[in-house]
Amino acid sequence: MSTPNRDAKSTISNFTHYPDDAGYFDEFGGQFVPEILRPALEELQAAFSKLKQDDAFNRTLREELTHYVGRPTPLYFAANLTRHFGRARIYLKREDLAHTGAHKINNTIGQILLARAMGKRRIIAETGAGQHGVATATVAAKYGLECTIYMGEEDMERQYPNVQRMRMLGATVVGVTSGTRTLKDATNEALRDWLTNVDTTHYIIGSVVGPHPFPALVRHFQKIIGEEAREQIQHQAGKLPDYLVACVGGGSNAIGLFYPFLNDDVQMIGVEAGGIGTGPLQHAATLTYGRPGVFHGMRTYLLQTADGQVQLPYSISAGLDYPGVGPEHSLLKKSGRVQYLAVSDAEALDAAFLLTRLEGIIPALESAHALAYLPKLLPHTTEAEIVIVNLSGRGDKDMQTYIQHMEKEQQNK
C-alpha cells in the first residue's frame, strides 16, 4: 500500500474556504458554460448566498431533514466487521437509512427548497444508478413540482426498480440513447433541457460537479453527513477518527463526509471504481488515471483521449460510472490532502457480501467500493484507531447484480 497522506506537504493551510468568488477550487472548477445558462447560474448563486443565511429557510430545511429524511442517520459501530479484521474500530455512517435509501436526498431536499424560493415550476435531473433520480422525484412529488429525469438507457436496464420508483412518484423518465447511454450522456441531455427551458426550470444536479455554484451548493447540503459524524464519533468514542473512507464517482457523499474534517488531523481516502483493469474503457477511476480538462462546465480531472475527447468510463456500479469528478476532489488530490485510489469490480462485490454476511446490511454497489478498501487499509492500523466508512446507500437497487454474482459462485462450486 502506498503511504496515506498524513504527512503530505501542502502549501494550503485552510481547505474549507474554497471555492473563491469566481467558483474556483484553486485551479479547478469555474463556470465553463454557454452564455444562455449564465443568467440562471447567477440567479442560483444569488438565491443560494441569500438563503443559506436565512433563518426561516434553514429552519424549514432542518425540519425536513429531521422528520422527512430521518436525520441524523446513525453512526454504527460495526463490531463483527471490526473483529473480522482485528485492528482499528470500524464505524459506518448509515446514509443507507436516509429516506429513499441513500445520501442523495440531503441534496435534493435542499435544492427543491431553493427552486421553490426562486419560483421555478419545473425540476429536471440526471441520474446514473437512479438514486439521485428517485431522491429528486421524491421531493418533486412532495412539493408538487413537475419533474423530468434523464437516465441513460443502459442504466435504465441495470437499475430498473429505480425507474419504476421514479414513475410511481410521478416523474417522467426520459431514456437517453446518445453516446454511451449512461450518466455522462444523461447529464448532457439534462443540460440541453436546461438550455431550452432555463426560465421555468431548475436543474437539481446530483453531485458536487458542474459549473459554479453547483459544487459548492451540493457540498453545502451534503456536509451534514460529516458534521453529524464528527459529533457522533466524539460522543461515542471520545475522539476524532483516524481515517475516513468514501467512494467517489462525482464525489458528493465523499465531500459530504470529508469537508467538516478537512482541517483536522484525519486521513482521508477516496475510493474510485477500478472496474476490470487499468486500461482505457476498463474503469471509472478519474482521479487515479485521468488528467485535467474541461467538461460539464468545470475544469477538473477527466478520463479522456490524447485529443481531448471524453472517454467512456466503465464500472459495475452505475452510480460511479462518470468520466469526470467534482472539482474540489481535484484540488484535494493535487494538494495531497486526500488519497485517491481504485478498487476493482470483484473487490467491491466481495466487500458487499462480507458486510452483508457479518453485519446484516446489504450495501449499495457504490458504497461497497469504499468497504473494499478496508482489507488493504486495516492491516496498517492499530486497535486504538478509528475508521469511519460512509455507507452512502443501500443495496436493494443492486439485487440483480448481487443475485447474478451468487449464481455464478454456485456454479463455480
Add this chain to the structure above:
Amino acid sequence: MSQRLREHIQRTLAGGDKLFSVYITAGFPEKAATLPILQALDAAGVDFVELGIPFSDPIADGPTIQAASTRAIENGTTLPWILEQVAQFRRHSQMPIILMGYLNPVLQYGMERFCRDCQQAGVDGVILPDLPFEEAHALMPFFHAADLDNIYLIAPNTPPARIRLLAEHTTAFLYCTAYTGVTGANRAAEQQTTQFFAALREMVDVPYIIGFGIHSAEQVHRYNAVADGVVVGSAFIRFIQQQPLASIPDAVRTFVKGLTQRKH
C-alpha cells in the same frame, strides 16, 4: 484580428448585402468530404464558414450536430487534421474560416500552440461557446498575437449590461442564438425574438449575425431584416449527408441559392 475576415465583413455590409455563413462539422460525413465542401461553399458565394471541431459531449447542440460530431470522431477527425484541411484550402481560396467547437480538445492541444497553428493554417477566428468571457479574457494575448478573432455568443436572455460587455470585447462580429436552447431546433422566427434583435442595433456597434435552427428562406429573410446576416448549421448537415461526394459542388450551390436567392 483577422484582416481577411474583418475586411470581408466590412465590404459586404458596406455594399448593402447581408452575411450568409454555413456551419459544417469537419470530417463529416466523411473525411474526404471536408475539402470539397469548403470549396463548394466558397464557389457558392458563402461569406465565411464555421468549421466544427467535433467533440464527444456537445452540450449546446441538438441531435443533428451531435450525430455529426459522433460520426466525425469515428472517422478519425482530429484538430491537427482539421488544421491541415484549412491549410490546403487556403492555397487557392481567401474565404474566411472560423473554427467552432468546445474547449477541451483545444485545451488538450494547448491554447498557445492552437492559436499559432491556426494562424499558420490560415484560420481567421474561433468560436468556443463553453469558453465564457471571464475565462477567455486571459487568453486574448494569444488570439491577438495570432491575428485570430474570438467571437462571443449572446442569447435572447442575455441581460443588456452583459450584451454591451460582450459586444465591446468580441472581435469581427457578435453571434446571437435565435432562441434559448440547443442548435437545430425547429422553431419559427418569433416576434418577441425579432424585436430583441431589432433593439440590438441601438445597443451595439459591432455587426451581429443570428444562428440556431435556421432552415428556410423565409427565416433568412426575417432575420436579415433585423441583423447583419445568418449562420445555417443543422439544416446544412441534414442536407449534405444525403449527397454523394461527386455531386457536392452542384448540391451546395442549390442549397445556398435556395436559402439566399443570391446569384453568383
